[in-house]
Amino acid sequence: MRRALLAVLPLVLLALAFLVMRHELHQLRGADVARGLASIPRERIALAVVCAACNYLALTLYDALALRHLGRKLPYRQVGFTSFVGYAFGHNIGMSFLTGGGVRYRLYSARGLTALDVAQVGTFNALTFWAGLLAVAGVALVVDAGQGAMSSLSLEPGMARGLGVGLLGVLLGYLVLCAKVRRTLKVPRLHLEVSLPTLRQALEQVGVSCLDWSLAAMVLWVLLPAGSGISPPSMVALFAVAQLVGIASQVPGGLGVFDSIILAALTPGVSASMVLGTLVVYRIVYYLLPFAVAAVLLLGHELAQHRGQAAELRARLGRRRQEG
Template identity: 30%
Template sequence: MKHRRPWVARAKRVAFIAFLCGVTWLLWRAAQSIDWREVVATLRNLEPHTLAIALALTAASFLLYTGYDLAARRYAGHDVPTLRVMWISFIAYTFALNIGAAVGGAGFRLRMYAREGVPLGRITRVIGFCVATNWIGYFLLAGALFASGAIVPPPDFPIHVFGLGSGAGMRVLGVVLLAIAAAYLIACHVTHGRVFHVRGHHFRFPSVRLALLQLAMATTNWTLMGLVVACFLPQVGDATVIAALLLAAVASAIAHIPAGIGVAEAVFIALLGHRVPAPQLIGALLAYRACYYLAPLAAATLAYAALEFRRRPTSTPASVAKQ
């Protein structure tokens, strides 16, 4: 396919370069207008109880995320103990946030589940299930928020592709995302039990009950992430902050920049800069990163070291649980 359509690859590269140029321009424009002394002052003025609430929401989010791997255990059919699965999930999620999904989420899961004796085929099913859970929940929550008009881009919003610079365009996008989430549930109902083969790989959709669990976990988790940011932006409505975070998450995923550093800030300033001074936005996002990225990273690093140095399992799990 690549040889037949070389223009597709070139178009993707051009689009990616254009996207990076747009983000760079947004960052440059924002950096010129930010008083960094105000950023520092914003961080110093944070109340201890605000940080405590943000850390509690972070802990709830990471605990909920371990449910992805627990549900994936049922889907993939391995029997790694529950506590071990939760630690693997926590470590993989944390490193995925900080260094990227390919190395963090996939790479760490491959290594840690392999050490537990899980076959490669089942590990890939776990990874695929967790990725699908994360994004199908994103589609549902983002679709609901965008379609409801929770966020309306300012008049000078720099991105007007497909009408996304307008409230009407965001509502249309929301409806499309909701349709994707609904299509996933329909596919789970219609094709459950059927195995699909694609380029040497095979997969099947989960049951509707498991799909509903995916949606419930992921939408709640994305909401918790947004509420962590909202703790530091009390002057903005929670729904608006969550919607802005969802847009920033996609931009960060496209940019492939570790932890989305700079990208999320550019999106927040572009969307909310007309309502909140840029120094306060930067300060809020720095506090968010400290709570949601750096604090878990310190814990995950210690947890991973403990797992690496423990004795290897002496036997390979043999039982295969069916969904």
């Protein structure tokens, strides 16, 4: 069953990639793409691509931290490849714990990791993701207090600050647990042992995740027109809160929810048509382009694997014939 699953899994993932890519491209209107590309200088688009590449590079540190916590040592080349493909699929298909986990199981299992190891990597990565989001969104709500970049949320200053303090309180509670609780939780039926990261590892989680959120926000910020009137810190704050609401919607990439918050925050300082065009280009740069690259890389990896297995099978048959 395990061999059958590993054989079928990449086909399922690649089929999903094709369907999602087809749906996304069908949703994009040529006029919106053309308007967005025409309104953004080419050097800004190139800079956005660089920021997206740096962001996906930062995302590979999620898996690196998780594997170090589990005591599993793998070459960074393998970790980076697996993490990039996993996150590119998870961002676009949705249900990232399953889709990204499926990619990780397929690629990490060849390196000796079990399904439980992959599940623990996914859980650790989720903690890292939320640690940074709580930090960035919490600080944003306390400092901005529902004004400025956060005005599109229609929150009263007191409510915004209270929500921000609450998010930071949750983060502080997590850090305290990591500092104080060193017991290992055992799940006998699954032969699983789960332990919280150390305080140092938890702080590393916050740092890596905040870097991730900052770089992701910069992909959108560099695409905005010069007169948008929003600073990089305000963009990071707005981006984090908009993504938080988008995540709550359970829509892949927060499509529609995220866009509406960004649109409301940037207009009327920037024309709605220009913001919409910018968001279209942002989705191409941050979602579709990495997704296409990841799908090609996964396909190339699977073809190479099958060629290697076919060559090994031919070698075995040749040896048997010689022995016979």
